[in-house]
Amino acid sequence: MSGIVVHLPRGSGGADGEPGGGAVTLRLGPGEVARFGRGSSTTPVELRLADEAISRLAGEIRVTDDHWQLTNHSTTQTYLVENPEGAGEYLRVSPRRAGAPIPFEFSRVVLPTRRGTNVSFQVFAPDHVYLDPPGAGGSWGASRTVTAYSLDETATYFLVLVALCEPWLRDQSPVAVPTTPQVVERLRGHATGGGLTARAVSSHIDYLADEKLRIGAAAAANEAGAGGCTGTAAAGDRRNGKRDAVVALALKFAVVREEHLALLPPRAEAGARGR
Structure with missing residues (x-):
């Protein structure tokens, strides 16, 4: 650790x-x-x-x-x-x-x-x-392995990450990172994530970027092209850049995959087509 x-x-x-x-x-x-x-x-x-x-x-x-x-x-x-x-x-x-x-x-x-x-x-x-796989050889003290991106797939922050990545995984076009209010709405009705507020979702995104995926603030700002912005506009660009960087890394290294979409509540449009 x-x-x-x-x-x-x-x-x-x-x-x-x-x-x-x-x-x-x-x-x-x-x-x-x-x-x-x-x-x-x-x-x-x-x-x-x-x-x-x-x-x-x-x-x-x-x-x-x-x-x-x-x-x-x-x-x-x-x-x-x-x-x-x-x-x-x-x-x-x-x-x-x-x-x-x-x-x-x-x-x-x-x-x-x-x-x-x-x-x-x-x-x-x-x-x-985590222990190395069986047959990897070596003693515990010599072969201890730390995962590059250690995420708990049962945690609420992972649910938020899946919601952010959903448009890419469903191959929707045009593809855009969901906003924080859109994530709140997407998780509405979920057993554990349905009560999340916009502030709570933002906190989970910060935790993913800063601690779990270790995306630096400078990298997030670059992703957003925030150079030269000041005040509220710069803060908004940094927030958008952080979301973009989190999604890009999670998809690039297959941290979130198509099978994780089952963690999300059913989409409203899917229910409408069923009726």
Whole structure:
């Protein structure tokens, strides 16, 4: 595993008695640690969680070669680690538990508070390690293989990717990358993706581009021909360029194939022809 991404949403941070601050994103490699809690001048933390029910040093995240671990420093509070892609799947990390291994690719770490809503942050662990095929020879330590593009075909981000690639796979003409609103509409009625908002779809596209397919911002801008644009127009071009680059790479390396279209809900026009 090349590392993890930790994201604290806007409004969750801030100092005691102050409104939550802006969003925080950390990138951690193997062996690195990030601490979380209320923090203070004598107890520095990388993720500051603004709630009086949370300890100054509430816990820490540690990255290993093939997973990440969560330590709970609280003496009284149990933390939850939820799998947003797992239909309610979660695990508990009890008080004083050290180095609990977390198996999820997407995780939401939830800390209890005295308010109506709990405090949480997300952890993304993009890369997976696989054994070489039987007969490849060599020991496990010498033959560990990391896939070039490690995607979970049951995850919502992959569903979004399939929807983006659908026009090419169905050989429609003229071919254009679906817009974010078009992806939202295309997934409407899907069991897990039917409730996605435009913001959620954009977040999945960002995750695909930045973490799963590792398409740099400069490359995405070049794809869109964004040179010379400023302000809102440039931001729109970068967004379009990122979508174009994601689709181009996914199709070029057969990350998404025709059989993946079965993951999408039936098309409305197909139902109309059937009637």
